[in-house]
Amino acid sequence: MPLFRILELDGKTQAEVTGPELRERFDRDGVVILPDFLKQSEMIPVRRELDAHFAPIDEKASENNNGVLERSKQFECDVICWDPLTEKNEVVRKFHANRRLAQLTKETLGAKYTAPRSLVMYSVGGGRGQAWHQDCPAVEQLGFNLNRLFYLNDVLLEDGAIVFVPGSHHMGQIPPGGHQDPLKGEIAVSPKAGTLILLHGHVYHRVTPNLNNKPRVSLNFRAFPKGVPKEVTCIGVYRNGLVNFCDQPKYHDGSPAK
Numbered sequence: 001m002p003l004f005r006i007l008e009l010d011g012k013t014q015a016e017v018t019g020p021e022l023r024e025r026f027d028r029d030g031v032v033i034l035p036d037f038l039k040q041s042e043m044i045p046v047r048r049e050l051d052a053h054f055a056p057i058d059e060k061a062s063e064n065n066n067g068v069l070e071r072s073k074q075f076e077c078d079v080i081c082w083d084p085l086t087e088k089n090e091v092v093r094k095f096h097a098n099r100r101l102a103q104l105t106k107e108t109l110g111a112k113y114t115a116p117r118s119l120v121m122y123s124v125g126g127g128r129g130q131a132w133h134q135d136c137p138a139v140e141q142l143g144f145n146l147n148r149l150f151y152l153n154d155v156l157l158e159d160g161a162i163v164f165v166p167g168s169h170h171m172g173q174i175p176p177g178g179h180q181d182p183l184k185g186e187i188a189v190s191p192k193a194g195t196l197i198l199l200h201g202h203v204y205h206r207v208t209p210n211l212n213n214k215p216r217v218s219l220n221f222r223a224f225p226k227g228v229p230k231e232v233t234c235i236g237v238y239r240n241g242l243v244n245f246c247d248q249p250k251y252h253d254g255s256p257a258k
């Protein structure tokens with residue numbers, strides 16, 4: 001049986017766990033951190049692709065006004081997204097086909113999961129990070145997405161830590177409040193290059209502002225349990241409202257989107 005090396009949520013202890021043990025932690029916490037999941041040789045070509053893609057944007061993005069949520073200043077998320085899988089980027093496609101990733105995902109979600117897209121999130125220096133959110137409404141029958149977040153460069157606290165509340169995927173909708181106001185039980189992680197974080201889409205999470213002058217990048221291969229459509233993530237749930245990323249006129253529960 002394969003063993004997976006994980007970092008405990010105390011941020012200090014590491015442990016080797018079996019697939020079922022990993023699944024147990026994921027069900028309990030909604031988060032599993034796998035440090036050094038990637039070798040340098042796996043990271044280098046992908047890092048090169050991402051750097052090349054974002055280089056022209058980086059030149060123009062000094063004011064950090066290219067955020068994906070530019071339409072709505074109400075939501076404090078300064079990220080620029082790219083989906084290299086849909087663009088059939090060969091390097092990213094090869095990386096996505098990583099066997100250990102498939103094995104790990106199968107342990108976490110069960111067989112016949114789907115993972116049709118990729119989501120690179122790029123934030124320029126000085127950006128506001130990402131406000132607290134859930135990737136989709138915490139309605140059990142709708143299902144959820146699994147974020148498989150890769151970090152190809154060291155992320156310092158000042159670059160933008162990922163902060164989450166373990167177990168919050170069992171707590172329903174994120175309560176109203178400030179974009180970056182601390183929540184009880186939150187944990188901040190500054191992932192090192194090569195880290196993979198598995199994050200349940202209902203877990204309350206945010207990214208702290210990027211106080212550095214360099215970009216912060218994560219590469220996410222979202223996966224969906226069998227029977228859950230990718231459209232489950234059309235509606236992002238923020239503390240001060242919902243965002244319809246697919247620009248569809250309805251929420252998933254059928255009520256009209258505002």
Ligand SMILES: O=C(O)CCC(=O)C(=O)O
Pocket residue numbers: 121130135147149161162205206207217218220
């Ligand atoms: O970039 C990160 O660390 C987190 C990304 C995120 O919040 C998301 O994919 O929903």
